[in-house]
Amino acid sequence: MLEKYGRSVTGPRGKWVTLVLWIVITGALSALLPSVNSQENNNAANLPESFPSVQAEEVAKREFPNAEGIPALIVWHREGGLTDDDLKIVQNMAQTFTAKPLPEQAALPPYHQMPLPALKSQLSGNKQTLVTPIVFSKEAESDVLKRGFASIQEQAAGQAGYDPFAETISSQKLIARVSGPAGISVDATALFKNADVSLLIATVLIVLVLLLAIYRSPILALIPLIAVGFAYGVTGPILGFMAKEGWIEVDSQAISIMTVLLFGAGTDYCLFLIARFRQMLTVETNKWAALKQAISGSSGAIAMSGFTVVLSLAALLLADYGAVKRFAVPFSFAILIMAIASLTLVPALLAILGRGSFYPFVPRTPDMIRERAEKKGRPAPQPHSRKTIGARFADLVVRKPWTVIIVTVILLGGAASFAPSVKYTYDLLSSFPKDMPSREGFDLIGEAFSPGSLAPVQVIADTEAKSVDLQAALQKLPFVDEVSAPQKGKANPDIVSVDVQLNVNPYDNEAMGHIPELRTATEAVLKVAGVSGVEERVWIGGQTAAQYDTKRAGDRDELVIIPVVIGLIALLLLAYLRSVVAMLYLIATVVLSYGSALGLGWIILHYFMGADAVAGAIPLYAFVFLVALGEDYNIFMISSIWKKRKDMPLKEAIRQGVSETGGVITSAGLILAGTFAVLATLPIQVLLQFGIITAIGVLLDTFIVRPFLVPALTTVLGRAAFWPGAGSANAGRVERETA
Incomplete structure (x- = not known):
């Protein structure tokens, strides 16, 4: 099947048909469908109707229309x-x-x-x-x-x-x-709109510079960018059409991060194939045969990696909070299209360009190098036997696996120990630069008036025509600065509303903590007045109440989505590797890496950059991205080891697998971390924090988890790493035959 697929996209006619199809499809979609940027809705609701602050808003809209x-x-x-x-x-x-x-x-x-x-x-x-x-x-x-x-x-x-x-x-x-x-x-809105263009330019430049620095080939550097461009050209119009039809909602934040994800993860998938092609060209004279072997050797890992990320990101559809839910379809669909481009368009481009893709450092077989030297009348260069850095690391891992495991776990665990001390905020203003007009205006209000006057809490109660002095009851609370005179409802005069100004910043966590106290105090005064069923007759609205519900929604989303993502990845790894043991330790390593990234990110943000807290949505965002993308590298390396252990002892398979995949995973990790680090250049704190933590996580996966911890665990487990799959018995057979 893989050979047939390879011929269809890289054959003499297939490569041109594939390229033309991508050009026609991209052009047609761009011409016929609206762009996704034209369908952005930055005012979309984030909380479902079941949340109290949303219900309070509906009551206020009906009963107090002047306040709307x-x-x-x-x-x-x-x-x-x-x-x-x-x-x-x-x-x-x-x-x-x-x-x-x-x-x-x-x-x-x-x-x-x-x-x-x-x-x-x-x-x-x-x-x-x-x-x-x-x-x-x-x-x-x-x-x-x-x-x-x-x-x-x-x-x-x-x-x-x-x-x-x-x-x-x-x-x-x-x-x-x-x-x-x-x-x-x-x-x-202005922050995100201004970020779009600068983010796109910076991301393209960082990917281009890193590709040129790593591979030193201008043609090769353009191939992934061309693939990403076509993928975005297909993804954007389809998402725009879906948004126009009302099937999904998109906002500028989601589109900005989607662009980064496409360039980072998309380039990685391209490099997985390109690196295997480059390797095959050093042992195979015929470029068609080399490309077919590269496709058969990497397409399974690329498809599996892409599928893992797609399903993990699609799990965000389970979120209650709208801003998180709006990420699901754009992110997962973009990765799906990018994976398809990596498996079709990129092979076609490589087939068209052949060895010229790597100019001026063209990979050749030893025979080709010797013949080339003879034609020029020069002695053939002798192959060097020096081990690469990756090979030396691989030797260290298989020689001293327990030492490697202990050192890496101490390093990662030490960083992860700071994760529980991370403080979170749901204050939108704190994500703004200090010189933004709305933040400067808020500071002026806070200095001159009660800070709570910027966003009063609206307390609404159904008194059932009973005598209730809501204003006096709430004014006694120690965290309340001022309570307005009560207003009667337009449709139901028994419903009264007061605006409560807190004596603290209404966007702070402290203010959010007072929302349950306001509800309790209101219910208490209604009970004293003889009102029945008070739990259903009190509504708390306003920005502070909405942020309190946002925190509740975020906590719920973490409890639901994180186990689902882990479960989905576990099932996919189990289906691909047929090993329960490998599935367990591969997931455990990326979860440990995530905790380390969160802890190390907090150290940098708090102790070096002066941040008092990070945005409350960061843990969920970072978890989904890091666990899904981190598993990509594990899959690519482990798949190489799994194939090699069929024909050689396990330790040798680990040594060669780590050595062969080390270069491409390192370069892919640097590029992915670099693209996420671009977010840290933006003046938006939530993106800066997300970019730093995610970039740290990718680097930890690239330089600690993948080259050291995972192969060391595989070495220590030995045949048990394949249990209960056939690889366990096969590994033992190869060991005996070799002995």
Whole structure:
């Protein structure tokens, strides 16, 4: 079957048919289907309807429609105190946008109708800061909000004679910033949109530079990039079509990471085949025969590796949290298309270019080298017998396996011991650069007012017409700064709502921890009033409540997805290797590597880069990527050992398998780590943290787990490593025959 497949994509006609098919399919899809970037929805809901904060939002939408929308908080500040002229600018702008509302503008307080003394009463205690909200429709897209902010900025510049929004935070002039949920949303979208192009350029450059440095062949360096380009050209339009039809949702974060994944993992799959082809060209004169042997020797491992990653990433469909769930289809589908390209397009390109793929360092057989030297009248170069670094490592592993196991486990276990001390945050603002407008505005609010005023917690209760003083009850809580007067519901007057301003940052973990206490206090006051079934008559909404539910969703997703990913990989390894023992220790090694990456990443981020916490989604993201991608390298190396042990003693099979696969896995690991490290150059903390931890994990797999720990374990286990498959008995037979 493999020979037939090899002929179909690399034969005299098949190679050209394969190339033309990829060109036609890519061109047709790009012309007929929308691009995935045009279908991005960065405002998609992250929490399912079953979560309390979402239910609270629905009740608020029904009962308190005036509160519906996305508030933008315009923060006005002047060191030394706001002047009357400053306040008149605020009033003039309110008059302008009341007469001519901004697109999707839902509400704006009538500051222009307030006398100056009334407006001054809303200033901060030091008279330096004023916050004026503008509420936009909840359906407003980020681009619409951004244009609205630009109009506000233009109007303010016209009133003040300079642009207050462009002034630095330390300026003595009037300065302004847009914060609040709307400002945060626009800044978040801008960060990811700005990251797309720079991320793509940086990823292409890092892959190209590493390929040139490792293989020193400009033609070879382009082959994986061409394959990735075609894979992206097919993946993007199909995902765009699926998103347009409403089958999936995509956002800019998912597409950014998908691009990195395509270049990193896609290049790895290409190199697995290219390295085997290069090796075959040194022993096989006929390039067609060499390519067919390379395909038969690597296609199984490539397909298995790709299938492992596809299924692992598809497991993200089980997530409750929307941002995680939206990763599943783009990531798994991109890897599927990339694996197909590696098994069809790349062989076709190699068949077309032949040995020229490796120019100027063309691999040749000893006979070809001798004939070439004779034609030039030179003596044939003598083959060198010096061992490569990979061969020396392989010798060390089979000679002293227990020493290798003890040292590597101590190193990995020591790093992993820091993983339990990692602190997590669900604060979106903490992922922003400190000079982002919404973060600067939030800091100004926190310094001048209660920090909880940026995002109050909405407490809604059904009183059943009983006398309930909800405002007084919640005001007594030690973590509450202020509670608004209660509002009655529009459809049901028995439902009341109060806004609770906490005396801590509403985005901090501390604030999230107060959500259950607010619910308990509200239920208690309802019970005292004689309200029945209070558990179903209390709703807690707002940003802090949503973050609390986000943490709950993330904890649930980890408990569900991590075992599923491990189970899927276990089944695939069992089917491919037919060994329970090998399956167990291969999974154990990548899980240990993941823990080490998390611990070592925390050391770097916390102790060297000053991060107080990492994003709460990082552990799940990193686990799925590192376990799936780390298993790729194990599969490629172990498959080589498994084949060789049929004809030679196990230790020799391990020695040759590690030596032969060492170079390609090392280069593939460097490229994959390099592409993930590109994320660390972005100003978005969640991507920076994910990039650093994932890159560390890939490097640990590449330089510790694959060359040392896994082959050392295989050496120590001996024939037991193949149990209960036929390889166990076969390994014993080969050992006896050799003896």
